[in-house]
Amino acid sequence: MPQKLSDQQKLVVQDMDAKITALVGRLTAADLRALLVGAAPGGPEEADFGRRFRALSGELAALGDLVQTEAGLSPSVGANTSITAGANPQLLRLELRPELVESVTSSHLNTLTVLHELSHTLREGGAFPVKDYAYRSEWAWGYLTPALTAVNADSYAELAARLAEGALGRPGRYGKLGPLPAQREHLRSVAGRTVLGAALAWVDLVLNRAWIRGSGALAHAEVDVPDSELAARQRAWSADPDQAALVAFEQKLVSEGLIAARYSGLGSHGLSWLGKGAVRGISDCLERAKQLLSRLEVVPVAADGGHVSCDASSGALMVWRGVFGEDVQRLGGRILEAVLAAVAPAGFYQPAYASRLRDIVDWLVENDRPQERLALQPLLRALTALPVPATTAQDWDALAQALPRAILADVATRWQLVATHAADTAALAPEKRKALQHLDTVLRRDVGQATAVSRRLTTTKAEVDALLAAVDAVAKQVVPHFKDEAARYADLRLELSVLRR
Ligand SMILES: [Zn+2]
Known part of the structure; x- marks a missing residue:
C-alpha cells in the first residue's frame, strides 16, 4: 500500500528537488547535443528535450502529496509512476521505495532514480510524452533516434548524471558500467563489421x-x-x-x-x-x-x-x-x-x-x-533495414576474443573507481575511515566472472596485470590505516595471478 511521506522523508525529497534545480541550472545546449546524436543543432528534438528537462525543476515540490512511498515495489524497479490506463490518462501517484528517501546524502544516485520517474509525470496536452524505450544499462542504449531520446525517461537520468559529474568534477562517477555496457560498447565499435x-x-x-x-x-x-x-x-x-x-x-x-x-x-x-x-x-x-x-x-x-x-x-x-x-x-x-x-x-x-x-x-x-x-x-x-556488413570468419574469431577482453577491462575500470573512492575515504577523519575495512569483498564479487571469462582468452597477461594494478591501488589506500587487511589483498593477488597466461 502506498504511504504518505513522513516529515523526515519530506526533507529528503526537498533535498532532491534542490539537487534537480541545481542540475537544471547547469544545462547548456552542448549537453543536450551530446545526447541527441544525429539531430540538427537547435532543431525540434533539442527544444523538446531541453524544455522537458527544465520543467523537472520544482516538479517534485509541485506534485506535493502525490509523492508517496511504496515498500511493495520490487528492488529492481525502485520507483513507479502510477498513471491510469486509457486514452485520457491521469497521474495517480509517484511511488518511491522507502530506501530512496531514507536520508539526505551527498550522492546524486537516488536523485537520478527519482528524476527518471519524475520525467514520466511531465504532461503535455492530454498526454504524458515520456515513456520507457531504452535503459542506460541495457542493450538498446545509444541506438535511440533523437526523437525517441527526447521522450525516453532514462535519457533524462543520463543527462542529469552527466551534469552531476560535471558539477562534482568526477567524470564517470554516475556512468553505467558492468559486463553488459562493456560488451555493448565493444559491439558498437565494430558495428561496421557485424550487426x-x-x-x-x-x-x-x-x-x-x-x-x-x-x-x-x-x-x-x-x-x-x-x-x-x-x-x-x-x-x-x-x-x-x-x-x-x-x-x-x-x-x-x-x-x-x-x-x-x-x-x-x-x-x-x-x-x-x-x-x-x-x-x-x-x-x-x-x-x-x-x-x-x-x-x-x-x-x-x-x-x-x-x-x-x-x-x-x-x-x-x-x-x-x-x-x-x-x-x-x-x-x-x-x-x-x-x-x-x-x-x-x-x-x-x-x-x-x-x-x-x-x-x-x-x-x-x-x-x-x-x-x-x-x-x-x-x-x-x-x-x-540496416545493411549486413561482410563479416569474415576472422572478424568473428576476433570478436570471440574481444568481448571477454572488454568484460575484463570493465572489471579493472570499476576496481579503479573503488580505489578512487578509497582515496576519498582515507582522507577523512579517522572515525570515518571504517568504510575502508573489507573493501576487498567489493572486488571479490567480480572474481568468479573474471575467472570464467579469462578461460575464453588465448592470452590474459595485459588484462590480469590491469586487475592486479587496481587491487594494489585499493590496498595502497587501505593498508596504511588497517594493517590486518594486508593479508586479504595478498590472497586476492594470488587468486588473480594464477589466471595470468
Ligand atoms: Zn520508467
Whole structure:
C-alpha cells in the first residue's frame, strides 16, 4: 500500500528537488547535443528535450502529496509512476521505495532514480510524452533516434548524471558500467563489421515493450464485468484505442487456442481461472526473459553452424559463426527465441503458451499502447533495414576474443573507481575511515566472472596485470590505516595471478 511521506522523508525529497534545480541550472545546449546524436543543432528534438528537462525543476515540490512511498515495489524497479490506463490518462501517484528517501546524502544516485520517474509525470496536452524505450544499462542504449531520446525517461537520468559529474568534477562517477555496457560498447565499435550489437538492441526494444504491455494484458485479463454492465463496458473498451488493443491481444490468445474465451457465470463475465493463470504465466515469462537479457554474456562460437542458444543459469548466449551473414531481423529473432526458450516453463504439463512465446511477443508489440507503438515503429524499421556488413570468419574469431577482453577491462575500470573512492575515504577523519575495512569483498564479487571469462582468452597477461594494478591501488589506500587487511589483498593477488597466461 502506498504511504504518505513522513516529515523526515519530506526533507529528503526537498533535498532532491534542490539537487534537480541545481542540475537544471547547469544545462547548456552542448549537453543536450551530446545526447541527441544525429539531430540538427537547435532543431525540434533539442527544444523538446531541453524544455522537458527544465520543467523537472520544482516538479517534485509541485506534485506535493502525490509523492508517496511504496515498500511493495520490487528492488529492481525502485520507483513507479502510477498513471491510469486509457486514452485520457491521469497521474495517480509517484511511488518511491522507502530506501530512496531514507536520508539526505551527498550522492546524486537516488536523485537520478527519482528524476527518471519524475520525467514520466511531465504532461503535455492530454498526454504524458515520456515513456520507457531504452535503459542506460541495457542493450538498446545509444541506438535511440533523437526523437525517441527526447521522450525516453532514462535519457533524462543520463543527462542529469552527466551534469552531476560535471558539477562534482568526477567524470564517470554516475556512468553505467558492468559486463553488459562493456560488451555493448565493444559491439558498437565494430558495428561496421557485424550487426550483432544492433540485433541485441532490437531484441531489447521489442522485449521491453512486450514486458510492459504483458503486465497491461494481465491487468485486463483479471477484470470481470457484471453481466448488467457488459454491453456498456464493451462499448467503452472499443472506443478507447489503448483498451481496444488489449482486447485485441486477448482475442488473439483465444483464436490461437491458448486460452478459452470469456464467459458468463454467476452474474459476471470474464476469463476462467485457467485463462487468467495463462496470462499471468506469460507475463512472468516475459519478466524472466527481460532479466536474463540484462545479464547475457555474448559468446561468439568459432565453429560453423547456424544457431543461437542461451543458458539461463550462466547467462551465456552462444552465437555460432554461421549466423554472421544474417540481418538484424533474422539474427535478432534467433536471439529472442533463444532467450524465450531458456525461460519457458518445461516439463510434462507444459502450458500451451510455452511454445508460442515468440509469437506472443509480436502480438503484444503489435497491440502496444498507440503512443508507444507509433513512437517506436520508425526505429524498429530502421534497425531491421540496416545493411549486413561482410563479416569474415576472422572478424568473428576476433570478436570471440574481444568481448571477454572488454568484460575484463570493465572489471579493472570499476576496481579503479573503488580505489578512487578509497582515496576519498582515507582522507577523512579517522572515525570515518571504517568504510575502508573489507573493501576487498567489493572486488571479490567480480572474481568468479573474471575467472570464467579469462578461460575464453588465448592470452590474459595485459588484462590480469590491469586487475592486479587496481587491487594494489585499493590496498595502497587501505593498508596504511588497517594493517590486518594486508593479508586479504595478498590472497586476492594470488587468486588473480594464477589466471595470468
Ligand atoms: Zn520508467
